Amino acid sequence: MEEGNSIIYGLEHQTRALSPQYGESDAIRFLIGTQNLKPQANQVHVVELEEDTGALHTKVFKHEIGEIWHLRCSPHDVATLLTTHNAFDPNSSQCTMGVTIFKLPTVEVIPKDLDDLSAIQGRNAEDMELLKTITSEKPEEEIRCAEWHPTDPNRIGVVYEGSLRVHDVNTGAAVATTAPEGRARLKFTGGKWNPHQGHTQFAVLQDMHIKCYDTRADSNKPSWSIDNAHRQLARDLDFNPNRQFHLATAGDDAALNIWDYRNGKEPIFNRTDHSHWVWSVRYNSYHEQLLLTGSSDARALLTAAASVCRDLDDEAARLSQVLEDGVLQSYEQHEDSVYCAEWSAAEPWTFASLSYDARLVLSRVPRHFKYKILL
Template sequence: MDDANGLIYGLEFQARALTPQYGETNEVRFFIATQSLKPNNQLHLLEYNEEKASIRAKIFSHPLGEVWKLNSSPHNARSLLSCYSFQKGAQVITHSAVLTIPENLDDNDLDSEFLPYDNVEILPTEEFGTDVKTTEFHPTDENILATVVDGKIVIFDRTQVKSRCCAEITTKNSPKFTTGKWSQHHQGNQFIALHDCAVRSYDIRDTNHCAWSIDDAHGQLVRDVDCNPNKQCHILTGGDDGYLKIWDTRMAREPVFIRGDHSHWVWNVRFNTFHDQLLLSSSSDCKVLLTCAGSVSSETTEEDGEPKKLLSDGLLQTFDQHEDSVYCVEWSNVDPWIFASLSYDGRVIISKVPKQYKYQIIF
C-alpha cells in the first residue's frame, strides 16, 4: 500500500456506519455495518496487518435492521452501540442496541457464515421518541450512555436501569437535534449537540443548562463535530457549506481556523488523537481530505518551551479512491498514521498519512 492508494475492502451492501475498535490497544481494527433494506444486514470487524498489507474480516449478522450509526466502547473492546431502523406497521422506527461480541474469535470461527453475539441489549428509548440519531458511550463511565432522540438528549444509567432527559428542543416547529457527542473534558459532564446551523454544549447535571453555544457555526446544516483531545476548548465542525472550522468555545464569535476545500456536504470530521494538527474530513464530493491546522494545535512548542517547526496550515492530501459519498472517516486508535474511510457503495479504504508529512511531524 503506497501513500496515494489505500487498501480496499468491499461490502456486499450499501453502508454508512464505521468506527474504530476503541477498546483494542494492539491491533488496528474497525467495525463497519451495512444499511440494506433487505433483512440480512451485516457487521464486519476488520483487522489491518501493515506488514502483510492485508485485511482480515470477521462477520456477524445484524438482523435488527439497517444500521445508521456505530460507536464502539472506549472501556470494553467487545462492546459497541448500533443505531438501526426497522419497519413497525406503517412507521419506520430507529432504536439503539448495545452489542457484545465473543471474547475469543479464532481462525476456526471464520468458517462460519455469520458469527453470534454474546449479548444484545436494546435500549428503552421509545418513551422519548422513535427517531434515534445516535447513542454515545460516556468517556469515563462505561455504564452511562447519552442518546439523541426526537429533539431530546437522554441520559441512560445501565446499572440502575434509569433514564432522564437532560435537554430538549421545546420550540414549536423548530428543527430537532441532528446528532451529538460527549466532550472528553469537563469531567465528562458536557454533551455537545448539533441543532440546525448551531452547536450547543449541555451540562448534564442541570436540565436544559447550555454551557456554551455557537448559534451560526455554519451557513448551512452542521453535520459533525469532534473535540480536540489535547485542547479542552477546541472543537472541529463540518457542514453542508463544505467548510471545516475549528472553534475556541471560550470566544466563539469567529472560528480560529477555517478551510473550504470540499465541494459538497462535509459528513465527517476528526482530529488526530495523537497529533491534533492533522484533521480528516469526508464529503459527498467522494473525497477524503487530510488537512493541517498546526497553528492552532497543541503541538506549537517543544518540551523545552522552544517554538516547534510545524507543517504549513492547509490542505495536505486529497484521497479520491471512492466513487460515492464518503459518509465516514476514522483514525485508528492504535496507529496515528492509519485511517479508514467508508463510502455509501460499501467500499472501505484503509489509508496512511503520506510519509513526507509523517517524518516532518516526527523529526
C-alpha cells in the same frame, strides 16, 4: 501497507456506519455496519489490518434487528459495541428506531493456525450477544446517534431529534434529559461527549448551531453554544483531545471550522476544500494538527491545522510551524458519499474512510508528513 498505497475492502450491502475498536491498543481494527432495507439482512463487519503485510482479515456478524445508521465501539470493553438502527415494524406498519448494545463472541480476527482459517472460511455470519435495546417513548421519534460515556461504562448519551438523554446501560432508563426551550425548536442532528470539563458535558448539533449541555441534571439551557457555526446544516463535530476549549465542526456549506468555544463568534480556523456536504470530521488522537474529513464529493481529505495547534506562549514553538495549513492529501478511491472517516485507535498514522457504495478504504499518513511531525 506500502507508502502511498491504500487498501480497499468491499462489502455486499450499502454502508454509512464506521467505528474504530476503541478498546483495542494493539491491533488495527475497524467495525462497519451495513444499511440494507431487506429484513434480517444487515451485518457488522470486523476488519483488521495486518500492518507488516498489508493483509486484511475479517469476521462478519449478524445484525438482524435492522439497518445500521450509526455504530460505536465501547472504550471500556473491546468486545462491546452499540448500534443505532432503524427497522420496519409489521405490527404498527411503521419504521422504528432504537439503540442496541451487543457483545462480540470473540475479538480474534486473524487466524492462529490453518484449522482456525478453515473454520472461518467455512462459516457464515455469526451471532452477537444482544445485551440491551433502548427505544424511544414515542415510536415515531428519530434517534440520531448514541455515544459511550468517556469514563463511565454504565452510561451512554443518546441524541433524539427533540432531546438529549443519558441512559443507564443496565436498565435502559433515562437518568438525565435535556430538551431545548421553545415550541418551534430546531431538531438535533447529532452530538458527542466533551472529553474535558470532567466528562459532564455533551455537545449536540442543532441545525446550523452547536449547543453543549451539562448532563448531571435535567436541563433546557446550554452551558455554552456556538450560533451559526455553519451557513447550512452542521453535520458533525469533534473535540480537540489536547486543548480543552477547541472543537472542529463540519457542515453542508462544505466547510471545516475549528472553534474556541469561549468566544464562538468566528472560527479560529476555516477551510472549504470540499465541493459538497462534509459529513465527518475527526482529530488525530495523538497529533492534533491532523484532521480527517469525509464528504459527499466522494473524497476523504487529510488536512493540517498546525497554526491553531501551537503554544503561542512558547517563542520557539510559535516561530516553527511543522506543517503548512491546508490539504495534505486527497483520497479519491470512493465513488459515492464518504459518510465516515476514522483514525485507528491503535496506530496514530492509519485511518479508514467509508462510503455509501459499500467501500472501506484504509490509508496511512504519507511518510514525509509523518517525519515532519516527529523529527
